[in-house]
Amino acid sequence: MTETYRSSTLQAPLALDGGGVLTDVTVAYETYGALAPDRSNAILLCHALTGDQFVASAHPVTGKPGWWERMVGPGRPIDTDRYRVVCANVIGSCMGSTGPASLAPDGEPYAMRFPVITIRDMVRGLVGLLDELGIERLHAVVGGSMGGMQALSLAANWPERAGRVLAIATTARHSAQNIAFHEVGRQAIMADPYWCKGDYYAHEERPGAGLAVARMAAHITYLSEDGLTEKFGRRLQDRTEKTFGFDADFQVESYLRYQGSGFTKRFDANSYLYITRAMDYFDLAEEHGGKLAEAFAGSQARFCLVSFDSDWLYPTAESRHVVHALNAAGAPVSFVELSAPFGHDSFLLDVPALDRVVKGFLE
Template identity: 85%
Template sequence: MAPVIASKSLTLSRDLPLDSGQALAGVQIAFETYGELAEDRSNAILICHALTGDQYVASNHPITGKPGWWERMVGPGKVVDTNRFHVICANVIGSCMGSTGPASNAADGQPYAMRFPVITIRDMVRGLVGLLDELGIERLHTVIGGSMGGMQALSLAANWPERAARVLAIATTARHSAQNIAFHEVGRQAIMADPNWRGGDYYGAETAPDAGLAVARMAAHITYLSEEGLTEKFGRNLQDRDKKSFGFDADFQVESYLRYQGSGFTQRFDANSYLYITRAMDYFDLAEEHGGKLANAFAGSRARFCVISFDSDWLYPTAQSRHIVHALNAAGAPVSFVELSAPFGHDSFLLDVPALDRVMKGFIDG
C-alpha cells in the first residue's frame, strides 16, 4: 500500500460538487510548480497527468526516487520551457499522492475507503479549476495532457471554455470504448478478488491487496505498449535460463518484465484509487455530457487546439483523435492535428519521440 505523500498542498475554500450529486468538503489538492508566474499571470501552463501519474512531472518521485514522468519535456530550455512559463501539475482527486481520495480521512477521522464517492473526469477538472481559483489564475496559456490527462484537457475546454487559450490533447479520446472499459474491469476484478482487499477497508492492516493491484497493472501495461515494441524488446527470449522450465515461473523475458512492473507499482499506488480512477475514465463521454453530440462540447470554446495521436497506439487509436478533430471543425474551433509514427504504442507520449517535441513546442510557442 503506497503511503500518502504531498509536497505542496492547499485546501479548496469551497465544497466541491460532483457529477453524482454529492459534494466533497475540505478537498485537498497536492501540486508541484516550476518556473515563475508572471505579474499578469498570463504564462501559466497546466499539465494534467495520466491514470497512474502524479504531480511530480519534472521532479524526483518521493517514493521511487525516479525522475519526473515528463522531465524530458519540462524544464529550463525544454519543450515546456520553465524559463518562460509557470508550470502547474496537480494530483487529481481520487488519487493517492496527496489530493483527497479513498485513503484520505473522512469527517469521522477514518479513511474514506469505499465510502469515497464515485467521481468523473469532470469532477477531477473541477478540482483543478478550484486550484487555479485559489492560485488566482483566471486563464491558462496552455493546458496539456496525454491519455487521461488529455481527457482532462478536453473536459476543461468543454466545460470551462474561458480558462485556457490553448489545448494540447495527446494520445487520448473523447469517450472510453467498450474495449477500454473491458480492460479496466479485468483490473478492478483482480483487485477486488484479492482477499486482502477486505471490501476496501485495508488501511492500517498489515497487508494490502498488492497481488490484485499488481495483476491489474500488468494487464493495463500491456495496453500501453505495441506488439512491435514488445517483439523488438523481448521477442520469445527466455529469462535467465537456457531452456523452458516446464513450470509456471517467468520463463520468458516479457513475463519477468510484467511481473516487475506489477510489483513496483504496488509500492507507489493505492488499490482503491485504481478502482476509482479507472471508473472515472470509463464514465468519460464528452458527447453524452453535451446532448449527445461531441461538437456541442466545443461550441463555446475560445481556445486553439492541437490533437496528437500515434500510429502504434491501439488503446486510443488515431481514429478516436480524428473524431475529436472532426467535432472541433464542426464547432468552428481552430485545430491542428498530426499522427506521429512511433513504435512504442500508447506510451509514446512519455518516451523519446523527437517529432512530438517539435509539434508541442511549435504549438505552445506559436
C-alpha cells in the same frame, strides 16, 4: 503513504456529477518556473491514470525522475524559463489529493465510502486549485491519455480558462474495449483476499497481488506488438531452457511482473478502482446533449490533437473524431499523427517529433 505533499485546501465544496459533495478538498500539486506579472504564462499539465504531480522532479516514494522530465524544464519543449507549469494530483488519487485513503469527516479513511467521481469532477478540483493560485486564464492546458481527457473536459466545461488545448494520445469517450480492460483490473483487485471490501488501511497486508495483476493487464495496453516483439520477442529470462513450470520463463513475463510489483509500492488499490471508473464514465458528447461538437461550441481556444500510429488503446481514429467535432464547432484545430514504435506510451518516451509539435504549438 506518510509523505507530506505541497497542497492547497479548496475554499468551496466540490459538487460531483454523481450527486455527492466533497468538502475540505485537498489538491496536492507542484509548480515549475515563475509566474509572469500579468499571470499570462501558466500551463496546466494533466497527468495520466497512474501519474502524479511530480512531472519534472524526483518522485518522493520511488526516487525516480519525474514522468515527463524530458519534456518539461529550462530550454525544453515546455520551457520553464518561459512558462509557469502547474501539475496537480487529481482527486481520487493517492499522492496527497483527497481520495479513498484520505480521512473522512469521522476521522477514518473514506475507503469505499469515497464518492464515485468523473473526469469532469477531477477537472473541478483542478479549476478550484487554479482559483486558489490566482490563475484566471491559462496559456495552455496539456495532457496525454487520461490527462488529455482532462484537457478536453476543461476546454468544454470551462471554455474561458485556457487559450490553448493540447491533447495527446487520448479520446473523447472510453470504448467498450477500454472498459473491458479496466474491469479485468478492478476484478483482480477486488478478488484479492486482502482487499477486505476496501477497508484495508488499518491492516498490515494490502491487496498488492490484485493491484499488481491490474497493473500488468493495463501495461500491456500501453505497448505495441512490434515494440514487445523487438524488446522481448520469445527470449527466455536468465536461462537457456524452458523450465516446464510457471516461473517467469520469458523475458516479457519477468518485465510484466516487475512492472506490477513496483507499482504496488507507490499506488493505492482503491484509487485505481476509482480512477479507472472515472475514465470509463467519460463521454464528452453525452455530457453535452449527445453531440461532441456541442461540447466545444463556446470555446475560444486553439486546439492541437496528437496521436501515434502504434497506439491501439486510443488509436488515431479517436483523435480524428475529436478533430471533426472541433471543425464542426468552428474551433481552430491542428492535428498530427506521429510515427513511433512504442504504442500508447509513446507520449512519455523519446519521440523527437512530439517535442517539436509541443514546442511549436505552445509558442
